[in-house]
Amino acid sequence: MTHLTGFQRLKYAGLMQRKYGNCIVNVWMSPGHYYFSQPVMINILSQALDNVFRQPYLRNNLNDVDVVLLYSFKYAIGKDVDSMAFIKGADLFKQKNILFIHLNMVRQDKSSLVRFTRHIMNIPLSEKAFQNQLEDTLAHEMAHLAQNHLTNAASLKYERQKKIRMIFFKSASEGPVIANDYFSDVMDFPAEKMNAEQVILSIFIKAYDIFTAVEQATCSEGMASFMGTYAAGRYNPEKATITQGTGLAYAKREKGRFDSFKEYIAEINQHLLETVNKRMKIDGCFLGIIAKIKGLKFSIDPYYEIGEAICETLFRLGKMNVEQIGSMNNHKLINEYTRVCLENNIKPLITDRPRTDAVINLSDIRDSLHKLRKEILQNIKQLKSQQGKWH
Numbered sequence: 001m002t003h004l005t006g007f008q009r010l011k012y013a014g015l016m017q018r019k020y021g022n023c024i025v026n027v028w029m030s031p032g033h034y035y036f037s038q039p040v041m042i043n044i045l046s047q048a049l050d051n052v053f054r055q056p057y058l059r060n061n062l063n064d065v066d067v068v069l070l071y072s073f074k075y076a077i078g079k080d081v082d083s084m085a086f087i088k089g090a091d092l093f094k095q096k097n098i099l100f101i102h103l104n105m106v107r108q109d110k111s112s113l114v115r116f117t118r119h120i121m122n123i124p125l126s127e128k129a130f131q132n133q134l135e136d137t138l139a140h141e142m143a144h145l146a147q148n149h150l151t152n153a154a155s156l157k158y159e160r161q162k163k164i165r166m167i168f169f170k171s172a173s174e175g176p177v178i179a180n181d182y183f184s185d186v187m188d189f190p191a192e193k194m195n196a197e198q199v200i201l202s203i204f205i206k207a208y209d210i211f212t213a214v215e216q217a218t219c220s221e222g223m224a225s226f227m228g229t230y231a232a233g234r235y236n237p238e239k240a241t242i243t244q245g246t247g248l249a250y251a252k253r254e255k256g257r258f259d260s261f262k263e264y265i266a267e268i269n270q271h272l273l274e275t276v277n278k279r280m281k282i283d284g285c286f287l288g289i290i291a292k293i294k295g296l297k298f299s300i301d302p303y304y305e306i307g308e309a310i311c312e313t314l315f316r317l318g319k320m321n322v323e324q325i326g327s328m329n330n331h332k333l334i335n336e337y338t339r340v341c342l343e344n345n346i347k348p349l350i351t352d353r354p355r356t357d358a359v360i361n362l363s364d365i366r367d368s369l370h371k372l373r374k375e376i377l378q379n380i381k382q383l384k385s386q387q388g389k390w391h
Ligand SMILES: [Zn+2]
Pocket: 140, 141, 144, 220, 221, 224
């Protein structure tokens, strides 16, 4: 069975079909390929799919999958804005297994420490390297689909984000909109049009969105990256050192970002306190701090590497198999990882356990923000009573 809509079936040409146990994979192709790209190498594609589906985690947890091979025009004209492959959030939500791959991007060398950074030389890969990269990409995206079936991550994340808005604003439609793709519009709300209380609440809602997204990305992108890099029996323990080193570097950088975030929130509080004491009006300084927070630019990218290192630890030191790692929800995954690290005397890259020594301790950060929020709202209350009406 195909998950494509009637319109999509008209738009894309059916290229091939493969069957793995109960799973039928339909491969489709966008018209761009006919005109602009090299012929799709059916043998390489079949081989890549066969290798990926050797992994029981994917074979047993997926029923029908559609793979749509796209041609990225943006990439072709030198703009590196598309991702190599993606699943639409709405499809994931409806449990529709459709994955899109920009095949012309997979043909290029993208192996770089910084993901999505285009290789300067722009030299097409050898056939073997192309097949490997195709396998990585397929395994990565398929892992997302399988994991979503097992943990229902997409709708859980949405429910959590909705709940947070209800708590703060009494209605999910108020406050900052729920971002579709994790962090893309973090802190993107019209602060200048809101009053200070609304701005503060929006900042904290976004902070909780960030925590939700960090945990979810660590789990889903981490697992998918681990599957991509180590899929189908290609696990190489020698690579572990690199994976752990990269994860650590990214985690340290993210810790810095969270520290700055806390610092700016504390600055807001300080500013409000001074205003309360001097009985002054709120000025542009307040918006200046908001701008600094926006400038932090939280992003999903580091959590591919951090999450991959976490899954690698669970696999190597926790002696867990791919099936076990891929069936855990984000809380379980981070908890198990913390346990394995502590048992092995390793400082975790990320943890949710209070007062545990880790590079990023989400629980402790959440705690100190919580305290700051209470203080800030208390100060706002006081300001309001002093000034009556204010903005
Ligand atoms: Zn992914």
